[in-house]
Amino acid sequence: MAAWGERLAGVRGVLLDISGVLYDGGEDGGSPIPGSVEAVARLKRSRLKVRFCTNESQKSRGNLVGLLRRLGFDISEGEVTAPAPAASLILKERGLRPHLLVHDGVRSEFDQNDTSNPNCVVIADAGEAFSYQNMNKAFQVLMELENPVLISLGKGRYYKETSGLMLDVGAYTKALEYACGIEAEVVGKPSPEYFRSALKEMAVEAHEAIMIGDDIVGDVGGAQRCGMRALQVRTGKFRPSDERHPEVKADGYVDNLAQAVDLLLQHADK
């Protein structure tokens, strides 16, 4: 692999995944990954532009930012690209009235959407709300539509909480896709539109940007397909086998966000 100086040359903007990079979630709210609070602070004091690009769809953006601030992170709502607000806009643009298969924590993001007489289903990381009854209701709504539209907030396989690995929305999206014989539209990583909207907010070109995430496919592979560079951290849901992934190779693997920021501050924007 090329030297870090070469790999990070010309980087002007940094996209940070949140869960598994900044913190590990948990029933108690979760805990910061050691060194990440300081790493974010250092990054924001540097000349590099920073944006948070998350697939978190269990909490509203406001609640997520509130939690992270309580954990010590320097972060504000305006710096976060999150799938639920993005989906809410898309629904309005397309005249879609969603049946929401979502966690109560994120429901407020859809307050501006008409949910009567639904003509699509929006599925997010619903956690405990992924009951058989709720899944079956969403399935029945889709089966009654002539042209079933399923919008999935991300397609993550799983994420890591302090208590262990947890099934993410992507698994349940696959279940509905298979049952209905349809393909979901993804709002969130690894959708190219989603990465591009984050880049636009930063006013940085893809080739000047680097994604830092714990998901080899959703973060690293997705960002690379948009022309960005990407690092995988060995925190969160990282597993050693990720470094031998058959299809995706990160531009670098780092122990954690702190190490990524060390390298960026040393080598980027040169």
Place this chain on the structure above:
Amino acid sequence: MAAWGERLAGVRGVLLDISGVLYDGGEDGGSPIPGSVEAVARLKRSRLKVRFCTNESQKSRGNLVGLLRRLGFDISEGEVTAPAPAASLILKERGLRPHLLVHDGVRSEFDQNDTSNPNCVVIADAGEAFSYQNMNKAFQVLMELENPVLISLGKGRYYKETSGLMLDVGAYTKALEYACGIEAEVVGKPSPEYFRSALKEMAVEAHEAIMIGDDIVGDVGGAQRCGMRALQVRTGKFRPSDERHPEVKADGYVDNLAQAVDLLLQHADK
């Protein structure tokens, strides 16, 4: 299409799907599909051999047969090929200790299996037991195994109860396959081994047998891939679009089991 006489010539054995062909299940136990009780009785009085080949995995074979007898069907346990007893045997042969993601109604079929320190997951139509917690537990068991083995009792997309369409095991199997990056082994239709075991029990060759089911892919397509003929009934989960399925074409479509038996008694074994 050829005349029925040609299509049914030489049939000596009939495999009957149960749910959606004999009866529609429901919270109250369900109700027979009109004409099916008599159709089974006529078939059993004929020279044709009959076997019931089901993917029912929510009830033990004994409970299923008890329910069907109460609904008026002439059926006994020895005439039924069901996935749970088949899976129990396979587990024992291969030294597998299952973590069971199944409905309580079928748990007794695994009484002879060692479930301590599991080295595989068995997933069946668990219904309400498909909670997030139970799905996540099965996911975590698989992720902790070096060579994760997932055995799925059938891979049906959905079935019909008196209250409407219900998600079947296949949807949840897809969820675990996606989350873990693995492929499940199917015990049940449309697995060729499963059809072959039913044929063996009947002592009938594939080319002499016909499957009657409501599932265009699992029943019709699966049986045809084994060299059998297959009819689809327009009951149960049948949908008009099935008759224009892009990949599977039944050897005939009939309104219900009664019509299928009329045709068989008229044309088969000639």
